[in-house]
Amino acid sequence: MANIREIAKLAGVSITTVSRVLNDHPYVSEEKKSAVYKAMEELNYNRNIKAIQLSKGVSNMIGVVLPTIEHPYFGNIVQGIAEEAMKHHYQIVLFQTNYETSKELEALELLRGNLMDGLVFCSRAISLDIIKEYKEHGPIILCEDADQEEFPSISIPHEQAFQFGLEYLISKGHTRIAYSLGRKEGTNSTKRRKAYEHKMREINQPLREEWFFNQCLSIKDGQQIGRKYKDLHEKPTAILVSNDQVAAGLLIEASELRLKTPEDIAILSFDNQPISEAMHISTIEIPIKEMGRLAVTTMINFNDQTNSTDKKITLSFRLVERSTV
Amino acid sequence: MANIREIAKLAGVSITTVSRVLNDHPYVSEEKKSAVYKAMEELNYNRNIKAIQLSKGVSNMIGVVLPTIEHPYFGNIVQGIAEEAMKHHYQIVLFQTNYETSKELEALELLRGNLMDGLVFCSRAISLDIIKEYKEHGPIILCEDADQEEFPSISIPHEQAFQFGLEYLISKGHTRIAYSLGRKEGTNSTKRRKAYEHKMREINQPLREEWFFNQCLSIKDGQQIGRKYKDLHEKPTAILVSNDQVAAGLLIEASELRLKTPEDIAILSFDNQPISEAMHISTIEIPIKEMGRLAVTTMINFNDQTNSTDKKITLSFRLVERSTV
DNA sequence: TTGTATGCGTTATCAG
DNA sequence: CTGATAACGCATACAA
Numbered sequence: 001m002a003n004i005r006e007i008a009k010l011a012g013v014s015i016t017t018v019s020r021v022l023n024d025h026p027y028v029s030e031e032k033k034s035a036v037y038k039a040m041e042e043l044n045y046n047r048n049i050k051a052i053q054l055s056k057g058v059s060n061m062i063g064v065v066l067p068t069i070e071h072p073y074f075g076n077i078v079q080g081i082a083e084e085a086m087k088h089h090y091q092i093v094l095f096q097t098n099y100e101t102s103k104e105l106e107a108l109e110l111l112r113g114n115l116m117d118g119l120v121f122c123s124r125a126i127s128l129d130i131i132k133e134y135k136e137h138g139p140i141i142l143c144e145d146a147d148q149e150e151f152p153s154i155s156i157p158h159e160q161a162f163q164f165g166l167e168y169l170i171s172k173g174h175t176r177i178a179y180s181l182g183r184k185e186g187t188n189s190t191k192r193r194k195a196y197e198h199k200m201r202e203i204n205q206p207l208r209e210e211w212f213f214n215q216c217l218s219i220k221d222g223q224q225i226g227r228k229y230k231d232l233h234e235k236p237t238a239i240l241v242s243n244d245q246v247a248a249g250l251l252i253e254a255s256e257l258r259l260k261t262p263e264d265i266a267i268l269s270f271d272n273q274p275i276s277e278a279m280h281i282s283t284i285e286i287p288i289k290e291m292g293r294l295a296v297t298t299m300i301n302f303n304d305q306t307n308s309t310d311k312k313i314t315l316s317f318r319l320v321e322r323s324t325v
Numbered sequence: 326m327a328n329i330r331e332i333a334k335l336a337g338v339s340i341t342t343v344s345r346v347l348n349d350h351p352y353v354s355e356e357k358k359s360a361v362y363k364a365m366e367e368l369n370y371n372r373n374i375k376a377i378q379l380s381k382g383v384s385n386m387i388g389v390v391l392p393t394i395e396h397p398y399f400g401n402i403v404q405g406i407a408e409e410a411m412k413h414h415y416q417i418v419l420f421q422t423n424y425e426t427s428k429e430l431e432a433l434e435l436l437r438g439n440l441m442d443g444l445v446f447c448s449r450a451i452s453l454d455i456i457k458e459y460k461e462h463g464p465i466i467l468c469e470d471a472d473q474e475e476f477p478s479i480s481i482p483h484e485q486a487f488q489f490g491l492e493y494l495i496s497k498g499h500t501r502i503a504y505s506l507g508r509k510e511g512t513n514s515t516k517r518r519k520a521y522e523h524k525m526r527e528i529n530q531p532l533r534e535e536w537f538f539n540q541c542l543s544i545k546d547g548q549q550i551g552r553k554y555k556d557l558h559e560k561p562t563a564i565l566v567s568n569d570q571v572a573a574g575l576l577i578e579a580s581e582l583r584l585k586t587p588e589d590i591a592i593l594s595f596d597n598q599p600i601s602e603a604m605h606i607s608t609i610e611i612p613i614k615e616m617g618r619l620a621v622t623t624m625i626n627f628n629d630q631t632n633s634t635d636k637k638i639t640l641s642f643r644l645v646e647r648s649t650v
Numbered sequence: 651t652t653g654t655a656t657g658c659g660t661t662a663t664c665a666g
Numbered sequence: 667c668t669g670a671t672a673a674c675g676c677a678t679a680c681a682a
Contacts, residue, residue, distance in 0.1 A: 048379075049438035070400045079421070114375055248600075
C-alpha cells in the first residue's frame with residue numbers, strides 16, 4: 001500500500017505538492033502534476049479515507065438509529081435520509097436496535113468516539129436524559145415530537161393527526177371507536193393515546209380497555225385485532241389503527257370473517273403506504289420520507305444555525321379518503 | 326477534546342501506559358492505572374475511534390450495496406446482515422444505489438479508500454469486470470449465483486427454484502403458464518428466464534411474449550399484471566410471479582375483477598414474506614435473512630479460508646402450499 | 651509555485 | 667512493569 005510519502009519520493013516532489021494534486025489545489029505546475037500522476041499510477045496508489053477523516057476531523061457519516069429496517073415506516077425514513085445524505089456526500093451507518101437500549105447506547109458511544117458526525121434517532125427506547133449526555137459530541141436529531149428543547153426534531157403532530165382522524169370518524173357518524181398503537185411507551189404512541197382519551201371524553205364515551213390494541217405494527221398484528229374483535233362483547237363501529245400494515249391485516253381478517261367494510265367496521269389508518277392504496281384503505285398520510293430528508297439537512301446545517309427557533313420542525317398530514325370509512 | 330497525550334501528561338505517565346490502560350493490557354500497576362482513570366475523568370476524555378482504525382488498519386465496517394431499502398426482499402437481507410454484523414461488532418454502511426452504476430462505483434471507491442473492510446453486493450447493475458478491479462481492496466461478497474469464481478457468493482439456486490415452481494404448477498395440471506420477473510437484466514432474473522424457456526420447451530408450449538411481465542417488484546406491479554391479464558386474448562391458467570408483493574397485488578386485482586384463485590388463475594410466488602401468509606398465497610420460500618447472515622460470516626472469515634471450495638454457498642428453497650394454486 | 655514542519659490520536663515495537 | 671519513539675496516512679500553516 002503505497003502512501004503519499006512514497007508518491008512524493010518517486011515523483012521527486014514534496015508531500016505537500018502531492019496533497020495539492022490530490023485535492024485539485026491551484027498553483028501546481030503541469031510538470032510536477034503529471035510527475036505525481038505518473039508516480040501514483042506506477043505505485044498503484046489509493047487514498048486512505050480514514051486518514052483524511054482523522055486529519056480533517058470529520059467523517060461525513062451519519063448514524064441512523066432505528067428498531068428495525070423491516071417495517072415500511074422505517075424503510076421510508078431511511079430512504080429519505082439516504083437520498084438527502086447522498087446529495088451532500090454523506091454516508092449512512094445503520095444501527096438496528098430492536099428497541100434495546102444497549103444497542104442505542106452503542107450508537108451514542110460511537111458518536112462519542114467521533115466515528116460519525118451526527119446521529120438521527122428514528123425511534124428510541126432510551127431516555128432523553130441519557131441522550132442528553134452525548135449532546136456535546138455531535139448533532140443529534142430526533143424524529144419525534146418529544147417535549148424537549150435540547151435537540152432539533154422533525155416530527156408529525158401525532159396528537160393532532162390522531163385527533164383529526166377521530167373527528168373524521170365521528171363526522172361519519174361513529175362514536176364507538178376502537179384504536180391500536182404501535183408501542184405501549186414511546187413518544188408518538190403516548191401522544192396518540194392522549195388524543196384518544198381526550199376526544200372520547202369530549203363525546204362522552206367511556207374508555208374501554210378492550211378497545212385498545214397495543215403493540216400493533218405488522219399485517220399479522222392487524223389480523224390478530226380482527227380475531228379479537230370477533231370475540232368482543234361490545235363491538236366498536238370503527239377503528240383507528242397505527243399504520244397501513246395493521247389496517248391491511250385487519251381488512252384481510254375482516255373479509256374472512258364476512259365483515260363488511262365500512263358498514264360493519266370502518267377502518268382508518270396512518271402512513272399512506274402503497275399497500276393502503278392497493279387495498280383502498282382510507283388513511284392519513286404523513287410525509288415520512290420528507291422527515292428523513294429534513295433530518296439530514298437539519299444535521300448538516302446544525303452548526304450554522306444562529307437562532308434555535310427553527311429547531312423543531314413539524315410536518316403536516318393529509319386525509320386520503322378511500323373506501324374503508 | 327483531550328487526547329491520550331494530555332491524559333498521559335496529567336497522570337504523570339507515558340502515552341504507552343495510557344494506551345495500555347485503555348486496552349486492558351496487563352502489566353500496569355494499580356496506582357498508575359487509577360491515576361490514568363482519574364485524569365481521563367478530569368479531562369472528560371473520549372477515545373477517537375477513527376484514530377484507532379487508522380492505526381490498526383481496519384474499520385470494522387461493512388458496506389452494503391442494494392438498489393433500495395424499501396423492498397421487503399432487501400429489508401430482509403439487511404436484517405440478516407445487521408444481526409450477524411452486530412455479533413461481531415461490525416457496523417453497517419448502507420449504499421442505496423437505485424441500480425445506478427455510478428453509485429455502485431462510489432461504494433467500490435470507498436472500499437478502495439479503505440473506509441470499509443469489505444462489501445456485500447445484495448444486487449448490482451455494474452458489470453463483474455469492473456468489480457473485479459476492486460478485488461484487491463477487500464473481500465467482496467455477492468448475493469447472487471453469478472457464473473464467476475472470483476468472489477465468494479451466497480445464493481439461492483434461482484434456476485432450480487423457478488424450475489421447481491413450474492413443475493409444481495404443471496403437476497397441478499397447468500400448462501399455460503405466465504411469469505413475471507423483477508428485472509430485465511440481472512443475474513437472478515436471467516436464470517429464472519432461462520429456466521422458464523427450458524421448461525416450456527420441455528412440455529411443448531410456445532413462448533408467448535405477452536405472458537412475460539417484466540420489472541415487477543411491488544404490489545402496484547402486481548395489480549398492473551392483473552389489468553393486463555384482463556385484456557389478454559389467450560389467457561394463461563397459472564402465473565409464477567417474482568415475489569410475494571407482486572402476488573399480493575395480483576391477487577387484489579384478480580379479486581376485483583371477480584376472478585377466482587386458483588380456479589381462474591393460479592398464483593405461485595417467491596419469498597414467503599408475511600404478506601403471503603396473511604393472504605394465503607402459495608409461495609416458494611427462500612432464506613433471505615440467512616443469506617445476509619452468511620454474507621457477513623463469509624466476509625469475516627475471508628482471510629483464513631485455505632481452500633476456495635466453500636466460497637460459493639448455495640442455499641435451499643422450500644414450497645409453502647397455501648390456497649392460490 | 652513549492653517545501654518544511656507540525657498536527658490529527660492512537661497503536662506497536664523494542665529496549666530497559 | 668514502564669516509556670521513548672516510530673509508525674498509520676494525510677492536511678495545512680507558514681515560510682520561502
